[in-house]
Amino acid sequence: MQDLVTAATAARENAHAPYSNFKVGAAIRTATGRVFTGCNVENIAYPEGTCAEAGAIAAMVAAGEREISEVLVIAGGEEPVSPCGGCRQKLAEFGAPDVPVTMATISGRIATARLGELLPGAFSARHMAGDGEGE
Numbered sequence: 001m002q003d004l005v006t007a008a009t010a011a012r013e014n015a016h017a018p019y020s021n022f023k024v025g026a027a028i029r030t031a032t033g034r035v036f037t038g039c040n041v042e043n044i045a046y047p048e049g050t051c052a053e054a055g056a057i058a059a060m061v062a063a064g065e066r067e068i069s070e071v072l073v074i075a076g077g078e079e080p081v082s083p084c085g086g087c088r089q090k091l092a093e094f095g096a097p098d099v100p101v102t103m104a105t106i107s108g109r110i111a112t113a114r115l116g117e118l119l120p121g122a123f124s125a126r127h128m129a130g131d132g133e134g135e
């Protein structure tokens with residue numbers, strides 16, 4: 001896990017967060033053991049900004065990887081940073097419900113949860129099965 005802290009912390013340094021002043025770094029380990037990182041990238045058109053987790057997922061997929069085995073997110077607040085709802089769904093696309101997610105602060109506080117605890121009842125392909133409209 002310490003390697004993920006180091007990787008996510010380094011990515012966080014590169015965050016572009018001039019509007020919130022809240023820098024976030026994320027690191028994802030894949031089933032093959034590779035580590036991908038991301039940081040939040042904000043935009044003057046605020047809704048266009050992207051989260052650290054989204055950046056790490058994009059890097060993972062661009063490298064040809066599809067299966068998340070571990071996630072770590074780190075930021076500078078007092079409370080361990082918690083992935084937003086959209087990022088929970090994005091992580092669930094590539095990670096099983098038992099994937100551990102570590103939420104950390106740069107001061108060393110951590111909280112952990114499984115992906116399935118962060119997003120119970122995730123929307124999945126199962127929910128689209130059996131739609132009879134057949135278009």
Ligand code: THU
Pocket residue numbers: 017020022024039040041042049050051052053073081082083084087
């Ligand atoms: N943010 C992330 O990058 N990841 C999270 O898990 C929580 C929030 C970013 C989005 C925005 O750039 C800033 O933090 C404040 O919401």
